[in-house]
Amino acid sequence: MSSIDWMPDLAAALDELVPPEDRSRADWLDVVGRVRPRRRLELGQRRGLRLAIVVAVLLLLLAGVATATYLLVRGPVGRVLPLVPHAFPVLDARGHIREIPRACPRAQFCGDVSGAALSPDGKTLAVSTIEFGARSTFPGLHFTDLKSGVDWRIPNVRWREVAPLRTIEYVFRDDERRLGCAAPIYLSWSPTGSSLAYTCRGQQIKNRGIWTIRPDGTGLHLTPTHAVRAFAPSWSPDGKRFAFASGEIGGHSSVYVIDRDGRHERRLGAGAFPDWSPDGKTILYTATGCGDAGLSSWRIRLVTPDGRGVTPTRTRCAGVGPRGSEIASWSPDGSRIAVETTNRFYVMNANGAGLERLRQKSYTSGIGLLFGGLIRPLWQPQPKGIRR
């Protein structure tokens, strides 16, 4: 049988399977009608997409502005912060500097800062001011609760403007001797934040030593020192001892450790501005005893509390950190050291390696020595749970 013999049967079979259709059901308008709603939907989808893109761009812009604002407020590395009298720059855990405002009755009368220290919990800033020149600067301790902005002073004072010069005259409302002296300098918080240690400028025999006082003005206590003109105290982490310097600020001086009750005073070496590490094992200080080489030869030296060198030193003036180091401080976790020179800040590892120069200017720009008020670089305490 040839192939064509069965073809009519195939056509018939196909017709049997699917009967022929007529054209009566054809409806082109129905087809077009099915297209248009979808087209309108697609148009709506395109509009939605455009709206989503606009919203995304706006969100990105908002995020950019927020990030810029955050960086501006936080003060990233590289931002130059001038020393403003009504604000204090503070190093955070990463070595960045941010400002902490300090309440002042008049900004121009807050400039004579002789010491500053941030409480271990980072909530309270203590600042000491000295009377300089005319009686226009409050001499004493000035505390600021950084969260609430509430500030208070020891001794308690009020001030009034004196017309027509509009200068300020302080009127003491309680005994101005309640600090033990008129001009506290070099502040150091106790490890628990319950007390503040300081020394007095222009010490007399009767007030020679390290003073401590609670932030509420009670508990005044003197740790007497045999060394004359003690300055720059630093608490040991257990709160039982102090490291301090004694001698001529910016000149010949030595670093000592002493028990809080005044016993076991021991000299560690020639230098100044000691700072006790958070783990209690190391004391850093500025090695100043380098003869005529002057400030440019100053370095940071690391010693144990019993006076043994931690960093190998080949010569008397050897040390770590940049040349011209003036004052340094440990980070709260003890992993890093911030160093201030005449006009720069540096951050380095605890062993002196990894020296990194920050671009912002120092707090004091060299005038600190003139007023006897170098300030240890202030570290922002780390939030709990964060470890570097």
Added chain:
Amino acid sequence: MDHPDVWSQIESLYRAHFPQFVRVARAITGDRESALEAVQEGFADALRNATQWAGRGPLEGWVWRCVVNRARKARRRPVVELSGGEPSSNGGPGDSELGTRLAALPERQRLVVFLRYFADLEYREIGAALGIETGTVSATLHAAHTNLRTAFEEAHA
């Protein structure tokens, strides 16, 4: 080619070959209403995506593909249920038996047969409709013929 031209060509196809489209769709879906719906939606798809065609291949084959795809989606029961019906008037070897064989063909063979004899499409257009090469259309159609002829010869043996 502008979109209005494509639209008018698609409309012409619809008006000229509507019965063939419905029959092929019915061969796939198994019932008439679904086939009608598949044709309408298939043509709507063709209009909606007219810009995607862009002159690639025969337009008729592309429209067939739209309809076939819609019909495949709408298929609710196997096409073999189409088979059956009364014996043909000429008696003999039985067209219903051939119809059963047709329905039992593999889907591609069955579709090629329908597109060839219902829609009267050229091999190239069938290939475009099913997304296969022209040579594959030829081979598939030959295989379908062989299967059907074998069934026919066995019935007359």
